[in-house]
Amino acid sequence: MVITRRNPVISALFLILNFFCLAGLYLTLHAQFIAVIQVLVYAGAIMVLFLFVIMLLNLGDEERLKEKLSFKRIFAAGLSFGLLLELVYIAGFIDVPMPAGDFSKGVEIGTVEYIGKELFTTYLFPFEITSVLLLAAMVGAVVLAKRKMD
Amino acid sequence: MTIQAYLLLSAITFILGVIGVLTRRNAIIVFMSIELMLNSVNLSLIAFSAYLGDVRGQMLVFFVMTVAAAEAAVGLAIIIALFRNKRTVNLDEINILKW
Numbered sequence: 001m002v003i004t005r006r007n008p009v010i011s012a013l014f015l016i017l018n019f020f021c022l023a024g025l026y027l028t029l030h031a032q033f034i035a036v037i038q039v040l041v042y043a044g045a046i047m048v049l050f051l052f053v054i055m056l057l058n059l060g061d062e063e064r065l066k067e068k069l070s071f072k073r074i075f076a077a078g079l080s081f082g083l084l085l086e087l088v089y090i091a092g093f094i095d096v097p098m099p100a101g102d103f104s105k106g107v108e109i110g111t112v113e114y115i116g117k118e119l120f121t122t123y124l125f126p127f128e129i130t131s132v133l134l135l136a137a138m139v140g141a142v143v144l145a146k147r148k149m150d
Numbered sequence: 151m152t153i154q155a156y157l158l159l160s161a162i163t164f165i166l167g168v169i170g171v172l173t174r175r176n177a178i179i180v181f182m183s184i185e186l187m188l189n190s191v192n193l194s195l196i197a198f199s200a201y202l203g204d205v206r207g208q209m210l211v212f213f214v215m216t217v218a219a220a221e222a223a224v225g226l227a228i229i230i231a232l233f234r235n236k237r238t239v240n241l242d243e244i245n246i247l248k249w
Contacts, residue, residue, distance in 0.1 A: 022189055025156070025196075029200040030200055034212070041215055042215070053229060057239065076173055087161035087165070109199070109203060109205045115209075130216040134220055137219075137220030141223040141224050144224065144228055145227040145230050
């Protein structure tokens with residue numbers, strides 16, 4: 001539904017629904033921390049940003065982009081469908097040699113406590129790098145969105 | 151639930167994102183399709199992480215989310231700047247980089 005609606009607002013709302021469903025799936029996989037982060041960051045922050053931009057640019061109804069069906073577009077959709085068939089075949093029907101495992105071990109590793117401990121010991125350096133990345137993105141966004149006149 | 155079910159769902163959402171990027175011409179919808187693809191990859195990472203009892207997958211998902219947030223901020227700023235200059239978000243009309 002995200003990709004079929006013409007109105008970007010409706011498509012964004014369907015994307016939020018999708019994010020909430022994914023958060024539920026993460027909960028069934030015992031990844032509580034990631035599920036909470038999914039709702040907070042994606043459904044909260046990022047989608048608010050998207051809706052804000054859609055409404056700021058006033059794309060709601062009057063901006064009906066002419067999306068005509070061309071050969072290129074049908075070809076692209078066909079190629080993607082072929083890729084989907086290949087992926088489904090690989091994921092579902094081939095016996096890929098995989099390390100044995102079950103979902104019982106994931107119970108204790110998804111908690112906030114465990115993830116926080118890992119994040120601040122083993123993954124401390126990547127964590128600090130992401131803070132630099134976020135700072136750079138913030139500065140970049142402000143510079144790009146600033147008006148050029150002044 | 152086996153891991154195949156999660157992988158199938160992940161593949162289907164990823165391909166929906168690919169179709170959205172390739173066929174839609176509204177820049178914001180293309181952008182949302184990119185988010186959809188990132189999320190499908192996150193789903194398969196979490197599924198493998200729970201399947202193998204390994205925390206590395208969830209760490210990777212955490213960093214992917216950080217990068218996605220940064221990317222959304224910068225991309226939307228670019229879209230605003232483009233819209234201010236060209237008054238359109240149609241990707242077929244944004245061809246100033248074309249020689």
